[in-house]
Amino acid sequence: MTNSLGALFDAGTTHFDALTDRLWGPVSASAVAVAQPVEGEHVFDACYGTGASALPTARAVGPTGRVDAIDLADKLLAVGRSRAEGLPWLTFHHGDVTTWSGGPYDLVQCVLGVFFLPDMDAGSRALISRLRPGGRFAATVWRKEAILPVPEILQNAVSPERAETPAAPVRRGASERVNTPELLTAWLTALGLRDARVVTAPHTLPLDPDVAWALVLGSALRGFLTGLDPAAVERTRVRFTQELLDRGVTAIDATTLVGVGTAV
Numbered sequence: 001m002t003n004s005l006g007a008l009f010d011a012g013t014t015h016f017d018a019l020t021d022r023l024w025g026p027v028s029a030s031a032v033a034v035a036q037p038v039e040g041e042h043v044f045d046a047c048y049g050t051g052a053s054a055l056p057t058a059r060a061v062g063p064t065g066r067v068d069a070i071d072l073a074d075k076l077l078a079v080g081r082s083r084a085e086g087l088p089w090l091t092f093h094h095g096d097v098t099t100w101s102g103g104p105y106d107l108v109q110c111v112l113g114v115f116f117l118p119d120m121d122a123g124s125r126a127l128i129s130r131l132r133p134g135g136r137f138a139a140t141v142w143r144k145e146a147i148l149p150v151p152e153i154l155q156n157a158v159s160p161e162r163a164e165t166p167a168a169p170v171r172r173g174a175s176e177r178v179n180t181p182e183l184l185t186a187w188l189t190a191l192g193l194r195d196a197r198v199v200t201a202p203h204t205l206p207l208d209p210d211v212a213w214a215l216v217l218g219s220a221l222r223g224f225l226t227g228l229d230p231a232a233v234e235r236t237r238v239r240f241t242q243e244l245l246d247r248g249v250t251a252i253d254a255t256t257l258v259g260v261g262t263a264v
């Protein structure tokens with residue numbers, strides 16, 4: 001599962017990166033503003049993507065700090081690395097965040113990643129175990145309303161091509177367990193963190209057909225297209241675009257919740 005997830009994101013690298021300025025960048029800016037890395041801190045950036053959170057974090061910790069950024073997608077890693085010039089204290093590593101053994105860290109942050117872990121609780125505990133006592137764990141997740149109705153429209157568009165709609169790569173139910181401030185606060189507390197708090201970071205993604213399709217190809221939504229031949233993907237894109245236009249979807253909510261707690 002984890003290797004195929006890295007391959008899924010790698011395959012969508014160009015489309016993923018087309019969304020950096022409009023989506024991943026603003027979401028990570030909010031996440032970093034809440035996690036507040038400061039000069040000299042050692043940080044583990046789990047699931048770095050193209051470095052949307054790792055890069056500003058490296059600037060914040062400065063040369064006396066250190067940022068270890070880990071992800072399964074090595075094509076995304078190459079993009080992140082190309083943007084890290086002048087930040088030799090930021091290191092990108094290819095690997096599974098749940099088996100990373102570095103640390104202890106002052107801050108472990110994971111932006112839009114925990115719900116991909118095969119076992120969200122055990123995986124997040126593994127991340128938290130890399131913190132020093134008193135260190136912060138910061139997890140950013142989608143709010144309940146975010147990205148809707150894109151997954152539903154995509155499923156409608158794919159269904160004529162398949163006998164059965166494939167399961168989404170995000171483990172069913174994982175996202176739903178943490179998609180309100182109350183749920184996320186309770187989850188962080190149940191993981192053994194103290195002083196858990198959640199900040200809502202509003203964001204809207206304006207959506208024309210090209211941006212919408214980049215979101216499909218550059219995110220885990222791409223998993224719905226797995227195994228389709230190019231002609232089937234093109235028919236899916238046409239139906240997807242038509243339903244978006246018919247429903248008048250010109251923007252989607254991309255609000256995130258940034259949860260932070262302290263390791264005991």
Ligand SMILES: C[S@@+](CC[C@H](N)C(=O)[O-])C[C@H]1O[C@@H](n2cnc3c(N)ncnc32)[C@H](O)[C@@H]1O
Nearest residue numbers: 009024047048049052071072073096097111116
């Ligand atoms: C939606 S992207 C978010 C990337 C980045 N944090 C951002 O917000 O721009 C999710 C990322 O999680 C990575 N990922 C998921 N599970 C992982 C795991 N077990 N180990 C390392 N990376 C993982 C994927 O490869 C992908 O790059």
